[in-house]
Amino acid sequence: MEPKLNTYLHDAQPRQLAELQEWLRIPSISTLSAHKGDVHRAAEWLVTNMRQAGLENITLIDTDTQPMVYADWLHAGSDRPTVLIYGHFDVQPVDPLNLWHTPPFEPTVRGDDLFARGASDDKGQTFIHVKAVEALLQTTGKLPVNVKFIIEGEEESGSGAINRYVPAHADQLAADAVLISDTHILSPDQPAILYGLRGMWRAQITVTGASHDLHSGSYGGAIHNANQALAEILAALHDSTGRVTVPGFYDDVRVLSADERASLARVPYGDKEILADSGAPAVYGEPEYTVVERTGARPTLEINGMWGGFIEEGFKTVIPSQAFAKISCRLVPNQDPARIGKLVTDYLKQLAPPTVRVDVQKSHDGAFAFLTPYDTPAIQAAGRAYTQVFGTEPIFTLEGGGIPVVNVFQKELGAPIVLMGFGLPDDNLHAPNEKFHIPNFYNGIRTSIAFLQEMAKL
Numbered sequence: 001m002e003p004k005l006n007t008y009l010h011d012a013q014p015r016q017l018a019e020l021q022e023w024l025r026i027p028s029i030s031t032l033s034a035h036k037g038d039v040h041r042a043a044e045w046l047v048t049n050m051r052q053a054g055l056e057n058i059t060l061i062d063t064d065t066q067p068m069v070y071a072d073w074l075h076a077g078s079d080r081p082t083v084l085i086y087g088h089f090d091v092q093p094v095d096p097l098n099l100w101h102t103p104p105f106e107p108t109v110r111g112d113d114l115f116a117r118g119a120s121d122d123k124g125q126t127f128i129h130v131k132a133v134e135a136l137l138q139t140t141g142k143l144p145v146n147v148k149f150i151i152e153g154e155e156e157s158g159s160g161a162i163n164r165y166v167p168a169h170a171d172q173l174a175a176d177a178v179l180i181s182d183t184h185i186l187s188p189d190q191p192a193i194l195y196g197l198r199g200m201w202r203a204q205i206t207v208t209g210a211s212h213d214l215h216s217g218s219y220g221g222a223i224h225n226a227n228q229a230l231a232e233i234l235a236a237l238h239d240s241t242g243r244v245t246v247p248g249f250y251d252d253v254r255v256l257s258a259d260e261r262a263s264l265a266r267v268p269y270g271d272k273e274i275l276a277d278s279g280a281p282a283v284y285g286e287p288e289y290t291v292v293e294r295t296g297a298r299p300t301l302e303i304n305g306m307w308g309g310f311i312e313e314g315f316k317t318v319i320p321s322q323a324f325a326k327i328s329c330r331l332v333p334n335q336d337p338a339r340i341g342k343l344v345t346d347y348l349k350q351l352a353p354p355t356v357r358v359d360v361q362k363s364h365d366g367a368f369a370f371l372t373p374y375d376t377p378a379i380q381a382a383g384r385a386y387t388q389v390f391g392t393e394p395i396f397t398l399e400g401g402g403i404p405v406v407n408v409f410q411k412e413l414g415a416p417i418v419l420m421g422f423g424l425p426d427d428n429l430h431a432p433n434e435k436f437h438i439p440n441f442y443n444g445i446r447t448s449i450a451f452l453q454e455m456a457k458l
């Protein structure tokens with residue numbers, strides 16, 4: 001790296017970290033309506049920061065739901081490629097709050113980590129690219145490629161607005177590659193590029209028995225308890241090996257080739273690592289697949305929440321009339337979320353005994369899984385950028401999480417999608433004590449710069 005830029009990046013570190021902390025103080029939780037104003041403030045903060053960074057055409061795009069921010073710098077020349085950078089500034093809720101060691105919206109440095117909600121997912125990773133562009137503009141006055149940013153505030157609640165915006169503004173967003181940092185690498189010295197993400201379908205289940213809560217002495221044994229009926233239904237959704245029992249669930253799942261299995265077997269992540277990261281006493285799931293395959297290439301059905309009846313202090317001998325669960329399915333390529341939704345809904349109705357009523361309310365349309373070939377020039381350029389900064393070639397692997405808009409980018413822009421993450425597997429995404437490994441933040445800025453420079457050579 002050029003000495004002037006190198007010195008700049010070194011000296012800028014405290015300011016870059018302080019700015020990220022300022023952004024993290026805004027509780028931009030998109031799934032809670034009470035935080036709508038905060039999501040907007042997070043967008044406004046980004047607009048101001050992008051202006052200081054030297055970006056142009058910065059626009060806060062208000063929508064029916066949550067805002068987005070667009071910005072660009074398009075003076076590299078029309079012979080140079082254009083990179084579209086995507087990220088999100090909305091975050092997940094923070095409960096259970098009592099398990100946080102420091103408050104989620106008071107970003108705190110402990111050792112090499114910055115703790116805060118959104119530190120890794122995804123303000124920290126998004127900010128990497130704003131600071132990379134700023135560093136280049138402030139030291140050289142230009143960028144090696146044309147750059148566009150589209151940063152949304154609704155990823156954690158389904159990306160509805162951006163999913164509609166992209167098809168309607170395909171010209172504005174046209175690019176030769178889409179760069180996304182919203183995933184993780186394997187360790188601080190083992191970068192990883194994802195070539196697939198899982199899709200999603202989710203719903204709330206309501207089980208209703210009696211028309212109102214009943215005294216369990218007077219009615220117990222004669223009227224079906226809604227909590228019990230829900231537990232019986234949910235327990236029937238998996239067999240003893242962890243396979244989903246919904247008829248037809250696996251019909252469209254692609255069979256992994258021997259080559260792909262061999263390649264995934266080289267990923268240095270297995271039972272030992274997942275047990276250490278999760279703190280669970282044993283691994284779970286389909287025995288014929290490795291944990292990388294189970295989380296990357298196999299579909300699942302998860303019970304995200306269940307409630308009903310009396311849970312306050314003391315005891316209350318009651319037969320609850322209603323019980324609830326929130327479930328979600330992680331989908332793999334070729335599984336259609338609408339079809340899976342119908343299969344699951346039909347099966348839940350079929351499992352319902354005549355003693356209760358079962359309602360299934362889907363949350364949105366769901367998302368298809370994502371898969372991309374990784375021998376494309378843009379992804380290989382990302383590989384070289386990682387190698388320059390981390391000193392190790394990236395591993396190509398699959399991930400279980402989802403980023404709904406990637407399929408829309410793939411379909412509408414026809415550009416290769418580069419999933420270049422800087423999080424770590426133990427960043428506690430969506431959980432208490434979310435953190436971002438600070439060396440990954442600074443190395444991320446260098447890698448982003450290296451990627452733009454590598455793209456310019458294509």
Ligand code: BES
Binds near residue numbers: 155157401403404429
């Ligand atoms: N950044 C994550 C997705 C992710 C997590 C990718 C871990 C790779 C590794 C993203 O913010 C996320 O949480 N997505 C949601 C999507 C859902 C709310 C529609 C998810 O996967 O649950």
Ligand code: MN
Binds near residue numbers: 088121155182
């Ligand atoms: Mn994310």
Ligand code: MN
Binds near residue numbers: 092121156429430
């Ligand atoms: Mn997330």
